[in-house]
Amino acid sequence: MVAWSTRCSSCRQRKIKCDRQWPACGQCQKAKQQCSGPPDKVKFVAENSAEGSSQAVVINRFRSRPSSQVPPRKQPIIPPSVPSSQPTLVGGELVSLLTSQAKTFGFSSFAHVLQHVPAMLDGSQALTSAVSCLADARRRQSMSPKPDRKLDLRLYCSALRNLRFSLQDENELSRIETLLATLIMWRVEATIATTVELPYLLVTWSVHLAGAAYLLERLGPEAANNKLVFSVILESLSELSSHYYARNQWFFMGSPKWQRIFNENRDVSIADKLLFKVYSQMSVFPDVMRDLRRYHLGQVSYDHIHSRIISMHVVFDTIEGPIRTILEDQSVIGKRAACSPTSPVEEVYDTEDSEIPRACCLYALAKIVANNMISALNGSLYKFDEENYLHSRRIWMFHEQAMKVGSFGMHYYPTAILLTYGSAKSRETEEWIVDLLNLLQERNPATDIMWTREEIFQRCYATSGNIWPSLPPEQNLLPTGPSEHANC
Template sequence: MVGVPRSKRCERCKRIKIKCDETWPTCTPCLRAKTLCSGPPNLTKFINNGRHTPVAEESSESETMVHFVTSGKGVKNLKSIRHQGLPNGAQLGHFRLSADEPRKNLTTVADRVAARFVGYLTHERAAWDMLASAGYNRHLPVRLSESAALRDSVALVCSTWSNSRRNVPPDQIVDPNLYGKALRSLQRSLEDQQLQLRCETLAAATLLERVELIFDTHRPYQRTRHSFGISSLMSARGPPNPNDELDMHLALENHASMISHWLVHGGENFYLTPTWAEVIQPMKSKLEKSVPAERLPCYTLGYYYGFWPGLVHEFRRITNHPNESLKQELAMNFRDRVATLESKVIDIGESMIERALLTGRMLEQLDPETPIGKKFCFESIDLLSSVISYGMIRTVFNRLQSQVNDLLGELDFLLEADHRNTCRLTWMCIPFILGLGMAPSMMFATSIFLAYEGANEVEKEYLLDVIMKMAAYNGRYPEDRSAIEHIMSNTAKALTGRDVFAPSIQAAAKGEE
């Protein structure tokens, strides 16, 4: 009958053609079969018979978004699937809920988790939340019903957000029961050949890695395992699907995690291979309309970040080369290539900062409370991340060139002055970073470690004070000032090829290799 749902049966009952008793959230046949019930279908038919008043209608070749008002209540976010005229002027349309929101009738666990997740994403403080600002978030709610691993990971994220905003103690922010449940669900998906390479499984692993990095301060550090898993998954899956925005965002936002992984553990950056590059490069233009403008420079700079691990490992090989004359030739060639990369990064970064200052999206203010004397204020967390990313990669390229000069017995005063100016760019962001809270501040600790070497004695004391505040919040770092300085020194040197990463935080604190 026109205007009535075709069937209220769940997907499994329709597929195997059995009667569904519609006892939601799990019908009896699915309960007996011990399978996940999909709940009632999203597909509903509507009729325009003159008693429905159209509020807005936007049409395109691919799809139409239609909003109706029925009995005084709005029916929002419907996508037109099919539209046809009927005799006597009536019209028939098939509509489905749009992909950026969960269903309004919350009949399954996935629906309830999705609704809670959307609530957090639309919270007034979400724009300043490092976890909420990730580009893939808005694509997750409608995918929860397709993956138990993703559903449980999102449930963990919601719980963690809630605990963080209620200012619970740092060691209680991550619920151990939900964390364990999410890990077990992810493990089951990885063991299932049909699920292990799906986009939703990668999204679940990504969320666990993000929660671990930002919030999990006192339990054993699992980020290394997560990064190994994400690297293996992405390598096995191959390039992202250019027609799936979730897949594209996961590829771009996981790049930073993979850079850290390759710096510490080595391995090939598959993002730079021809197979991946021909997919990744056009993706940025595709996402221009769906991501904030301030985030695009971060994605563009990400391409040059891709060279970082390879350059660091190459510099170590040059340093240890047995042939002295060949070593000098390799070093000069290496320095020229790094200088070329840095010039391209400067073009991107300086134009970004100039535009942000001219438009007022980034302000430079006096700051008498710090030895730096000035500070930056930002309109968005995306712009902050882009500026920090620019400062980090410039510092890395600068230090690599300086180290080659040391190897060749040369000195470049302009290069050293440029190093200090670049470090100052990072220092001026610190007051704003601390204003975001201790948990998100930890995301920027590495940039402060890299910028530490460019400071004078007074500035170093200030930077140590900042890191000591973070150490007091983060239970992984020692509270001894000299130990923190050893950790910062080891990290900065290892990130620029002058040292190897210490096997543990404790070893770095003691100055051990």
């Protein structure tokens, strides 16, 4: 078994939970005492199969301590008496990665999911190989100068092979480890792997996103009672919604049973409560979008689709006030002058709270989509332009925060910035959005397909609620209405 210590020394001594918001954790700030920062050591517990007991192994990982007798090593130092198994090595590598790349991982909810992974590596080759691929890819991504090849093909193919074996095993399909391996491989492909041209799809898509959807649907809403599974749902829901409505398909999380998991009373922050409201509406986007396209084909009545879109707007109207209050509260989020002279906003937001950018950006993203829906329905293409511009500016004001932590820290941001393209009031702003997308996703003209104005416009068309010009009217349009899934 693998165990790990990620708390600062003060929190360990006081035996309390540490939020690991370095350089000073929240508990130490609250107690008005100096925080020691990340732990000096990571502790692993290796099973001794011969004696049936456990032996503690301490691995120096976080701070280099020069010594003339012990030269520094890049690999974990494991005493010979304890087997250095692959899960142990990979677990140590992941813990080191989470600490050394605190800016990129520490600002992300994905980091909170990964913190649980080292203790789960034993017995899941799919998860172990996925983490190994992730760690190697992150190292390659942070190298300078950056290499053209972003992935080790041997590790990548091994991860794909082991994940395929797990998906073919009936017993593995219900394991959280398989779901986590799928989530990790999605993030590797969506934010690191060379991006290929996939028509009509948004920026964070990967084939493994469809795999995560399959596993979550198979597990059912009851699985969300597990906090880790619930974290996976929150981490992937906006992309899953985009995945389904880009294909004109009904999204299973729009059913009443799945909706309850977002409406339950949870002991979370105000920002997260607002985020759950946003997620509850995003999960029905695919079905509403499909009905909107069917309306254009004369298959759905105006009253039916109009009432569905208006009901979403009613929920969003209850979110706007609290979001504005958060953005105006200088104690939780600050403003400063934008660094770039080409920025379409003069000021940018600055906060260390990862929940605030996610709630604000996803709310703005969802509201832009909802406005596009009602515009497509009523033909009022310009009625919501100013409102969309307001929400786009909020997204733009987080762009320096996104640049600081990268697409791993704010993985939802590329999609958010893409959907602001229609609010650009000048050619310069359009070019700025294109350049920012390429920069955020670290696209290289020599190896990647670069974002262009035409490509972004095509992706934005997915949220217009209209029929694709190249798509036959009958293709992928399901003949049944939402009542078919009412009891799912």
